[in-house]
Amino acid sequence: MSYEKLVLNKVTNQKDILIIDDTADNLRVLSSILTKQGYSVRKALNWQMALMACKTVLPDLILLDIMMPEVDGYEVCQRLKTLDITADIPVIFMSALGDVFDKVKAFGVGGVDYITKPFELEELVVRVQSQLALRTAQQEILNLNTKLEHKVKERTSELETSVNKLQQEMKRRKHLQSKLLEMALHDPLTKLPNRTLFIKKLEKALQRAKLESDYGFAVLFLDCDRFKIVNDSLGHFVGDELLIAIARRLQASLNPKDTLARFGGDEFAILLEKITDIRMAINAANAVLQQLSVAFQLSRHEVFINASIGIIWGESHYEQPEYLLRDADTAMYRAKALGKGRYHVFDPAMHQEAMQLLQLEHDLRIGVERKEFFVQYQPIVSLKTGRISGFEALVRWQHPVRGLIPPTVFVPIAEETGLIGAIDTWVLQSACYQLRIWQNHPKTETSLTMSVNLSAGLFSHLDIVTAVDKILDETQVNPACLQLEITESVIMENTETLKIILQQLKDRKIRLIMDDFGTGYSSLSYLHSFPFHALKIDKSFVRRMQENQQNMGLVPATIGIAHSMGMNAIAEGVETPEQLAQLRSMNCDLAQGYLFSKAVDPELALDLIAAVPQW
Template sequence: WHYDRSKPETYDELQRLEANGEISTSGPDAQAWLGVPLMLGERVMGLLAVQSYTPGSGYSDRDRELLTFISYQIANGLERQRAAAELKHAYADLERRVSERTLELSEQIEVREQIEQRLKHQVLHDSLTGLPNRAYLRDQLTRALAHRERDPDYCFAVLFMDLDRFKVINDSVGHLVGDVLLKEVAQRFSKCIRGGRDMVARLGGDEFAILMELDNPDGAMRMAQRVIEALREPVRVEGKELFTGVSVGIALGSPHYTSPEDLLRDADIAMYRAKSGGRHRFEVFDEELHDQALQLLETESDLRRGMTRHEFVPYFQPIVRLDDASIVGYEALMRWNHPERGVLAPGAFLHVAEASGNMEALDWQIFEHSMRMIPRLLAPGQYVNLNFSPRHFRSPDLDERFLQLIETTGVEPSQVRIEITEGALLENPEQIGQVFSRLRERGVHIALDDFGTGYSSLSYLHRFRMHTLKIDRSFVGDLRPEDEEGGSCAIVRAILALSRSQHMDVVAEGVETEAQRQGLLALGCELGQGYFFARPESLHTILSRRG
């Protein structure tokens, strides 16, 4: 825009704009005025104007071109300044957001690390006692073995500890009290160790372990003694005094160990030796125990193979009438036809079957074999006694499975009797009573074995309605007929009187001499079994003799 007072046409336009209020003036009147827009592309950013106060001077087209050029430079400069300000603001906003996000991420990382630490602690520690668990101990054992390999002078030991009588306590006062007991035991064990050099872990159940550094082997034995002494005093829980003890097995770190499992296994074996030797004591694993462990592993492997090959078979010992030795039934007894060691009695393998968890499966194999042999073994009116251990009665459907086996093999329920010990009645009497009732309804009789050696509770005889009592061999062996009041005569007489009052049969076990047979007859006992009449024999031997 160009206004000049010396040119009426432009001056009139200036007055009109001012009159309309579109422009306003201040200060002295200018003689000439030149303005150009500040343009950036198609966008108007403002106005650049110059004024002249000298009369007679104005602006030419070249002045307008020059001012237009200047306006472009100013507009570009302003745009660069604006862009720089926006960029600075954007950087500041980005830095602010980065700072906020960094703080947020830092808090999240801290929370995540805390969660990871808690999870790691949970994974590597026992939830009940807070002690390191088996996984943690295994990791530390691996480190100890690696240290031992690097430094042959480094010595350490593993102590495997198992509480004595814990199951009895747990079953009698409940699991909640048992848990409190375990917490107290963990605290007492923790006080026995040296901080920074030893660690105590809970492996599960009532099993604990200590990993300790040694200056000499005697240190492990002193630690074992401290652990045993720690449980001398009773644990008080809810007003009760609970007495427990601990059996400890020690395995000393030596070059032949290459894995944590080997160390724990040997310490466990030593612990079982301590427990079998009287409890509340410790044993150190040695070569003799090592040989026993190898033999145990070999026997377990043979046992598993023997199960698949059906090498376990029943041998039958007759139950006879004492007056004429006529056979009324048999007791099925397990034997192992070992391909290399010959026929083995249960004493040679029973502990291995129990420890490996195969005992129940073996029993059922014997039950099935015995039933399939019944048609060839029994004469009319005879029966076979099958031995059931307490573990079988932990299954609520025991009777269903047993009756199904009877049906499958095609024998009569009256041809099969269940024989149990008094200890089996104590674990779950309510459930056992229901199982017995259902079996009796189907015609299966129950015999109580080794009567007189356990609780011999009269209430059990009445409650479970036994069909037969078997007098334990210890009373028969101590029988002295010439002295009616001496030896075990009075006990046997009392058992016979009790059985008659309850209308139960009585079988005397372990009859080995004619004097014992005569003594039992004199007391009124009618049935017996033992080596005096026959040893347990295979079905093949029995049938061959009948020949």
């Protein structure tokens, strides 16, 4: 075991599990299940990623899918068993293949267990626990055997005790597994079919579609919007009551021959059989949405809830029912992304997008470790003097293969994965160090400012005030020269906590700017509650100023709002002299854009400062 692995186990006391599966949704579901059980979970899409993961941190257990392109699970297992570092790691195969030959082959290449998909949550957890317990016991036995060379008589009883405990534990685990395999095929809360029964019916429908050319079916995958808010605010008892009511409402909107199942949480699936085209599935989805649009009258509360629905037509080319569910789930998430409370029909391109997104998430984690990011700086110009008053720090990701990836692509992924804290903190630190260097230059004004964007995810992943204090102390930058830009979306979440954070930053003389003002819907109702110093006008409004007089009205209105509240107005995206003249006539305070300069490296920014340009 590597030194890093020993340190990791000592600090976290977590068992590390590596999941190897080329299906993004399988990785997401398995990772979620095992993470909730307290395990440290990593993911790999193929053999190359799996080998890199093992070399980085040696896992305690590997969950390995059989059906993978290029290098299948059997070959992956054989390769792992030939390597000294991975030869002893237990491998549990996962596959929808349930034939005895497949299981024998799995054990023949070195697997220690075999889980047939679809698997039950409890069965998966128990099998993982069993193999981890077995591996731990085996390691204990090896240690005992080493010591037996010198103290055979003293350690014999201990070895027998350990073996006996292991045998008893294995018997208990096998007994529990037997019980789990006999579990009912219905959800205990709603009494609907569960995932296992649904997949069995879906498998039969798929087989029938392969045999009968005139047989059609479709799957609807449904996830309730805002259910977590109801559950967290009103309690799990009300949440369970609502789930039961939703199940009954869904049943009322379907035909008796259709199958409705609860997959767990607030997820439901519907199998529509003997339908002729996708329009019938769309009509069913509309009927479901119509049913859910009416308020739920619960015992003590009236609750409104809606759902996002993914639709997949039952094409006969699908090899496994799980693939149909995967694509229906992908379509459901697209419906959520488009605004929720709607349906979306699966397009094959969506699966490829999901795979690319997963790969990008993996690359982003590596990029943070390898420091593949850099910062460029765009000047901010005072429209009163025409000179540079400061710079905005803009992060860039230089991917080693894909080249330059824009922040609009990787920042949302960083926020979702929790990597945004490390990225934003690094950008803030780099920008402050750079500002200190510039301010020490003889041709630079000491009042030069530095603007840094803070992503929404940073406020939930990090103690931002403490982080800012530490950076200011390290860089010795005057807080009055630091400007933090925050988007409207941030103030919509946990506003009371945010007020406290922003006030603490203001108390340190740091200037606060609301970025992209006017692109959201909450600006005016929330603006007076927060201690902002300036509003940044989104470039889309600046771009439309010259199109017609109605569009121009948005910019002077925003400038007027800012000035009426004692704030400055900053226009971004200024590209033409005409736009600059218009902004000056409206008494806009500051501006930035390609008319002045694009974002440049620190050295070019210093040359720009030294040139003392004036617009």
